[in-house]
Amino acid sequence: MGVDLATTSMSTVREDRLMKRVFLSPAVVILFALSVFPLIWSLGISFTDMQRGGSTIARQAEAEGITEGVGFLGMGFELTGRNYQRLIGDTRLHSTVRNTMVYVFFGVIIQYVIGIGLATVLNQPFRGRNLVRVIFLMPMMITPVAAAYTGRMFFDSNALRSPLAHFLRQLSKTLQLEQTISVPWFTDISWAPIAILLIDAWQWIPFMTLILLAGMQSIPEDIYEAARVDGANVLQIFWRITLPILFPISMTVILIRGLEIFKIIDVIVVTTGGGPGSATESLTLYIFEQALSNGNYGYASAIAYILLILVIVFASVFLAVGRRWSGSWER
């Protein structure tokens, strides 16, 4: 290093000072223009009465024949806190918040538990393991819209169309049940979220599995060997060794999946469209509808900020709890 510094001439130092900006700038410029600026802008919009085709106040003024100098600083809209007041009484919003939390909470649990189970299985050597790994990748490559359509065919409750309903009917015949088992997947308010959770799980369990598997494969064999010598059984090894070592990776994948599930919209649009009622509607879908179907830009932005706060709270609580747990595990 010292030699390099000595041979580095003044001109390369100056060049580097320029180049370090050149390398980083494109990314920073795009993120500022398309992420930071919109973020701040939409915070501003959430405090106005802006709507598609002008604001309420601008339209009133137009009806009275005034076109200029309307509203806040004559900019054609009004500053108001009404959007945030409206949040409190909006029962549809409350149910979308609840649905979103249900998707995140149960989605993460289902996917993690099955994911780590499958990873444990795949961590055993067996024939065709590479082929299985490739097969595992398939669901997570495809667009959620495709997964949702396939799920819709599968969870159709008509036994003449859906293989699942057909299977359930055959099952109840074989067991000689009095009533045929038939699940109203997309039409019942308690089954519909489950169907959506299952479709999302089908698509993303492989993601959990592959990453946890990579984590398991990086655990040195000596540790297991030592535990076995001490007489630990399979379950003890899993609880006392595998899980604690995988803890940081587990936190990361759960956090990633949790944050991704907060964004869920495509599966819902294709399967239930948010219904029945608003039993499956997610926050993202509700924001989309407020913004683009109803054109309520101000209100949609206010809801979007609620979503952002939920996401930040989720991530911070998760990281804080994670840090504490990992501390207690080390002791």
Add this chain to the structure above:
Amino acid sequence: MPKPKRKRLLPRSSRRALWQSAILYLIVIVWCFIVLFPFYWLVTTSVKRPIDVSRGPNYIPYVDFDPIPDHWQEMFGSQRESTLRHFRNSLIAATGSTLLSVIIGAMAGYGLSRFRYYWGRLGWDNDNIAFWIISQRFLPPAIFIVPFVLLYNQFGMIDTYIGLILAYTMFNIPFAVWIMRDFFNGLPIDLEESARVDGATRWQAFYRIVLPLSAPGLVAVAIFSFIFSWNEYLFALMLTNFNAITMPVLIAGQNNTRGIEWWFISALTLTAVAPVIIIGLLLERFITRGLTAGAIKG
């Protein structure tokens, strides 16, 4: 390499019992069935007559039903123009955004790996900047709906390729920077330095020496960017209305335009997922490596 490791994993004394092997294979086969059956169902549905779809369920071609190529012929026949146009839109949006993301991501990743930055006003160094960039990946996209619609209307970018490409690039950059920075950190610095001593400029060192060495990282970034952009739904729905509509939006809209014609939707869905599945099968090791690099080191 794997041979001796496998032996160590299975010492003679603790060789699996038969029933353990049986359970292992059973779980693997059941899960593979769960993963593969929906794909099988898509393929068979796309060659069924409508009556075979609604009066079934019919499982095995030539046994339960006679497959017909009609829906595929329709898609590439009377619907040819629509199918190809949407496919091309997806291809342009995904490829454009992939190129931009790889270039910009590699540059920023290299910068963060080789230079020392200090944003005085915020007191941020390289790690802070990198963390800020990756945190953008996790912002809920819903928060961008209103500002993007207003911004794109303002600049006439609704329903244009460049609009979609820019939006997807914004979403892809954080992950691209993160992976590339990680990759460059693992690359020895000596080669560049000796090149620079020999008179190469910083850019030449980056372009001629560092980039060729980082092909695996670049491929991983390209795959992820492409797949994300190819599959994206929300922004495609919101920023396009006719000319630039992509495959996911086309498929999701089938519901309203054609009713539930499962046979046609299945064929269309298969067309939309075919490219990414092929990429996945061909480049599996890059994907697994990229995924684990992103999650484990992150």
